[in-house]
Each structure stands twice: as C-alpha cells, then as structure tokens.
Amino acid sequence: MSFTNLETLYRQVIMDHYKNPRNRGAFDEESLSIDMNNPTCGDRIQIHLLVEDDMVKDAKFEGEGCSISLASASMMTQAIKGKTTKEALSMSEMFSDMMLGNDPDTSELDLGDSEALQGVAKFPARIKCATLPWKAMEKGMEA
Amino acid sequence: MDVNAIRSQFPILDQEVNEKPLVYLDSSATSQKPLAVIEAINAYYRSDNSNVHRGVHTLGNRATEEYEGAREKVRAFLHASSVEEIIFTRGTTTSINTVAASYGRANLKVGDEVVLTLMEHHSNIIPWQQVAKETGATLKYIPLQADGTVALEDVQATITANTKIVAMTHVSNVLGTINPIKEVTKIAHEHGAVMVVDGAQAVPHMRVDVQELDCDFYAFSGHKMCGPTGIGVLYGKKELLEQMEPVEFGGEMIDFVGLYESTWKDLPWKFEGGTPIIAGAIGLGAAIDFLESIGLDKIAKHEEMLVKYAMDQLQTIDGITIYGPEKRAGLITFNLDDVHPHDTATILDAEGVAVRAGHHCAQPLMKWLDETATARASFYLYNTKEDVDRLVAGLQRAKEFFGDVFY
Numbered sequence: 207m208s209f210t211n212l213e214t215l216y217r218q219v220i221m222d223h224y225k226n227p228r229n230r231g232a233f234d235e236e237s238l239s240i241d242m243n244n245p246t247c248g249d250r251i252q253i254h255l256l257v258e259d260d261m262v263k264d265a266k267f268e269g270e271g272c273s274i275s276l277a278s279a280s281m282m283t284q285a286i287k288g289k290t291t292k293e294a295l296s297m298s299e300m301f302s303d304m305m306l307g308n309d310p311d312t313s314e315l316d317l318g319d320s321e322a323l324q325g326v327a328k329f330p331a332r333i334k335c336a337t338l339p340w341k342a343m344e345k346g347m348e349a
Numbered sequence: 350m351d352v353n354a355i356r357s358q359f360p361i362l363d364q365e366v367n368e369k370p371l372v373y374l375d376s377s378a379t380s381q382k383p384l385a386v387i388e389a390i391n392a393y394y395r396s397d398n399s400n401v402h403r404g405v406h407t408l409g410n411r412a413t414e415e416y417e418g419a420r421e422k423v424r425a426f427l428h429a430s431s432v433e434e435i436i437f438t439r440g441t442t443t444s445i446n447t448v449a450a451s452y453g454r455a456n457l458k459v460g461d462e463v464v465l466t467l468m469e470h471h472s473n474i475i476p477w478q479q480v481a482k483e484t485g486a487t488l489k490y491i492p493l494q495a496d497g498t499v500a501l502e503d504v505q506a507t508i509t510a511n512t513k514i515v516a517m518t519h520v521s522n523v524l525g526t527i528n529p530i531k532e533v534t535k536i537a538h539e540h541g542a543v544m545v546v547d548g549a550q551a552v553p554h555m556r557v558d559v560q561e562l563d564c565d566f567y568a569f570s571g572h573k574m575c576g577p578t579g580i581g582v583l584y585g586k587k588e589l590l591e592q593m594e595p596v597e598f599g600g601e602m603i604d605f606v607g608l609y610e611s612t613w614k615d616l617p618w619k620f621e622g623g624t625p626i627i628a629g630a631i632g633l634g635a636a637i638d639f640l641e642s643i644g645l646d647k648i649a650k651h652e653e654m655l656v657k658y659a660m661d662q663l664q665t666i667d668g669i670t671i672y673g674p675e676k677r678a679g680l681i682t683f684n685l686d687d688v689h690p691h692d693t694a695t696i697l698d699a700e701g702v703a704v705r706a707g708h709h710c711a712q713p714l715m716k717w718l719d720e721t722a723t724a725r726a727s728f729y730l731y732n733t734k735e736d737v738d739r740l741v742a743g744l745q746r747a748k749e750f751f752g753d754v755f756y
Contacts (some may be wrong), residue, residue: 207433211367211699212696212699212750215695216692216750232683240478246693247706247707247714247722248707248708248712248721248722249650249691249721249722250721270721271690271721272689272691272692273689274692275753329695331695332691332695335691343705
C-alpha cells in the first residue's frame with residue numbers, strides 16, 4: 207500500500223473533522239441520547255438528537271475513538287441536521303452501502319462530508335469505526 | 350540461535366503485505382506455524398485419520414497412539430507427574446471455564462472469595478463472575494503497583510481465610526508483567542485456597558514446571574505456541590481432578606451408561622466429552638517438539654534481547670508512552686500522543702508491520718491505565734532486530750503522517 211492509498215483513508219476533510227470536530231458536546235435540553243461502543247476496540251460514542259415532528263432539529267456527539275469514528279460522528283451530525291427521521295435512516299443505509307464499496311446514489315439525498323469516508327471501504331478493519339455513529343443514530347430513531 | 354534458519358521454517362513470513370516485506374509483531378494474539386506443525390496435521394489427515402479410543406482397526410490404533418502421544422509430550426513439556434493430569438480442551442478460555450464450572454460450582458458458597466488481579470484477561474475474569482453469581486461468592490482484586498506489577502504484600506492482604514480460589518495470569522498480555530506464581534501459590538495454599546494460573550502468554554515463551562510452581566490448575570492454548578487453533582490444555586493436580594465432575598457429557602467420557610444414571614471414564618478422559626480434537630492435539634505435539642528442538646531457554650533469551658532492543662529504540666520516539674514494568678516478557682504495549690492506536694495500527698499495516706490495537710480483552714486493566722485502547726507489539730522466536738527497526742520507522746511515519754495533516 208502506498209502513501210496515496212493511506213491518503214484515500216485519511217483524506218484532508220476527514221482529518222479536519224477529527225481535529226476540529228463539529229457539533230461536539232451535549233444539549234442542555236432533554237434530548238434523545240444513544241451510547242454505542244465498538245466491543246472489539248473499546249471506542250465509545252454518544253449521539254444526542256433533538257427530534258421534533260419527525261425532524262432532526264439538531265444533533266451532537268461525544269466520545270472517545272480513532273480518527274475515523276470521531277470524524278464520522280462529526281460529519282454525520284452535520285449531515286442529518288434538518289433532515290426528516292426517514293431521510294436520516296435512508297442516509298444511514300446509503301452510508302452502509304458505501305462501506306460495502308458501492309458508490310452512493312446522491313440524486314435525492316447526499317451524505318455531505320461523509321462521502322469523504324468512501325475510502326474506508328478498502329480497509330475492512332476500519333469499516334466498523336466509520337459506521338459506529340450511524341448505527342447509534344439508527345438505534346435512537348428506532349427506539 | 351539461528352533466526353534465519355528458524356524463519357525459513359515459517360512459510361507465512363516470506364511474503365509482502367501492502368508491497369512491503371511482512372513484519373509480524375502480533376504473536377501474543379496468535380503465533381505463526383512452522384512447517385513441522387503444518388505437515389504433522391497434514392500427514393495425520395492424509396494417512397492416519399480415524400476416531401480414537403474405539404476403533405479395533407489399524408487407523409484407529411494409529412490415531413489413538415498419536416493423540417495419546419501428544420498428551421505425553423504436553424506432560425513432559427509442563428513437567429507434570431502424570432498424563433492423567435493433562436486434559437485437552439479448546440484453549441485457555443475453555444480450560445479456565447472448566448475449572449470455574451466444575452471446581453468452582455462445587456466448592457464455592459456464600460461468603461467465599463475468589464481472588465483475581467486487575468491485569469487479568471477477560472477469560473480469567475468472566476468465568477469467575479459467572480460462578481460467583483451462581484454461588485453467592487464474591488470476587489476480590491489484588492491491586493497493581495504503579496509499574497503494573499503485583500506486590501506480595503498486597504497478595505497477602507487480599508487473600509483471607511475465606512478465599513477458596515486464587516486465579517492469576519502468569520504473564521500479562523498487555524503489560525508483559527511476569528507474576529511470581531510460585532510465591533502467590535504458597536500464600537494461596539497457606540490460606541487453604543487453590544491456585545489457578547492462566548499460562549497463555551507464558552508457556553510459549555518460557556520453561557514452565559507445574560510441580561515446581563505447585564499450582565493446582567494451569568491453562569494454556571496451543572495456537573500461541575506455534576500449534577494450531579482450537580486446541581489447548583488444562584493441567585490439574587490429580588487429587589483435585591479426581592473429585593471434580595465433568596462439565597461436558599456425552600460420548601467418549603463415559604464408563605457405563607444406564608437409563609437414569611451413568612458413570613465416567615478415568616482421568617483424563619472424563620473431561621473430554623465428544624470426539625476429541627485429534628488433529629489439534631497432534632499439531633500441538635509437533636509444536637512442542639519444534640520448540641524443544643530449539644530450546645525454551647534460548648527462545649526466552651532471544652525475546653529478552655529483542656524486547657530490550659525495542660525498549661531502547663521506542664524510547665527515542667517523542668510522545669510515546671510505554672506501559673508496564675522494566676522487566677517484562679516479549680511484548681510492548683504503547684501509545685503515541687495524538688494518534689489513536691487504531692490509526693497507528695493502520696499506518697503500520699500500510700508499512701507491512703502487523704501489530705495489535707484495542708483493549709486486548711483486558712477492559713478492567715485498560716480502565717486502570719486510563720486508556721480506551723493501546724497498541725501492542727509482541728515478539729517471538731522468528732522476530733529480528735530488523736523487525737524492531739521497521740516498527741520504529743513505521744511509528745515515525747505515523748507521527749509524521751498525523752503531524753503533517755494536522756498541524
């Protein structure tokens with residue numbers, strides 16, 4: 207694997223979200239909070255959602271983890287903000303599909319910065335890191 | 350010790366990973382297998398495969414002889430007094446679960462204590478949590494010194510007259526700490542407790558004499574000592590094993606079976622229900638022959654040299670934290686500032702260097718270290734100083750890579 211390959215994993219935009227996470231923290235008001243950990247590595251993410259009338263009004267995250275899981279959480283909270291819960295769940299499906307190596311169909315919904323994580327699909331051991339925040343969000347929506 | 354000659358016995362090492370020659374530094378997770386082991390398993394399936402202990406036919410006799418021959422090799426390797434004390438299991442986890450489910454269930458009651466340390470692998474914690482829940486016994490943990498060792502005063506202070514079982518790892522899979530098993534066993538016995546030892550990280554790397562340690566149970570896995578996966582050993586003192594009930598019931602382990610009652614075979618077979626792990630045991634026997642042909646003392650010395658060299662080299666890296674004591678077994682657990690261990694491991698992998706990253710199945714210890722995850726490089730007889738150099742270069746690269754993108 208060359209340096210270039212590593213750069214497809216650690217793209218600038220991913221590193222930017224890792225170093226300058228968006229929406230990090232919790233809400234003062236009551237929110238839907240989901241804890242999820244990656245049992246193979248100990249990474250832990252909490253997703254906090256403000257959902258009103260089936261709409262994601264706001265989203266935040268907290269937790270500890272690697273660059274991929276934290277960047278993914280930061281990107282996801284950005285991407286789902288203002289989306290309906292149905293749209294957010296479709297986006298999660300799109301994201302999982304992208305992790306299988308498929309190009310996301312962005313004709314109706316786009317994943318925003320999360321699309322930069324497409325390169326993770328080539329690193330099987332890291333896919334779970336990227337999907338962790340999305341799975342947490344899904345779990346919250348289904349509850 | 351001629352490491353190049355040894356390396357030539359491990360075909361897997363001769364390959365490129367991500368266009369770089371493979372450097373395998375994850376032997377604490379599982380070791381690689383020499384030709385002698387691969388061929389022993391191959392030969393068994395090609396010419397002798399048969400079920401054991403029942404066939405009148407020739408293949409059955411050959412399989413039985415090889416399987417029981419492997420047991421004798423394990424006995425000699427552990428310096429146990431009798432093959433009746435050597436039970437083949439699926440691995441360390443199954444071995445410890447057998448002691449907990451059989452000895453633990455029968456001998457623990459409300460008010461009794463099981464004493465562990467904070468550095469145990471999950472496989473030497475959870476079986477005791479489960480049996481404690483069932484019996485009403487309590488778990489107690491011996492604290493650790495700042496450097497990740499156990500002080501005998503703390504052992505003395507934790508073990509009481511109520512302690513029935515002390516379970517401790519011989520070598521920590523995270524810290525590399527080598528525990529004073531012989532001394533702890535003595536303290537356990539003075540209080541009337543039995544001593545259970547998790548030897549998974551010790552047996553592959555150092556000479557172990559269970560009679561000298563005087564421990565009551567000793568568990569280990571084949572796959573960390575050049576043997577195949579799916580085979581392990583539980584050593585137990587005969588007088589204890591004799592009193593214990595089997596955990597698995599069915600074929601192989603019975604003497605007479607009636608409609609409502611059955612009786613068990615003698616030791617060790619009463620603990621080996623079902624068709625045993627025949628090829629696995631034969632492969633383990635071949636691994637023991639292989640390790641003995643080199644010499645455990647030489648292997649230990651080689652690892653000591655490597656770990657010392659690695660400690661010296663790693664300490665030159667700015668922002669590295671190394672966990673565990675100065676005197677340690679052949680593994681080093683560490684973290685780089687500002688680089689998560691998963692990212693470290695991914696970048697090392699891109700350089701062809703395989704290390705472990707995560708909690709190493711020791712979450713209570715990670716909590717004690719105040720880390721969610723760490724990276725670990727572990728050495729074995731086939732590793733070289735060049736491997737250490739590649740690790741160090743890879744870590745410098747990880748620092749540069751994250752540094753560049755970051756700052």
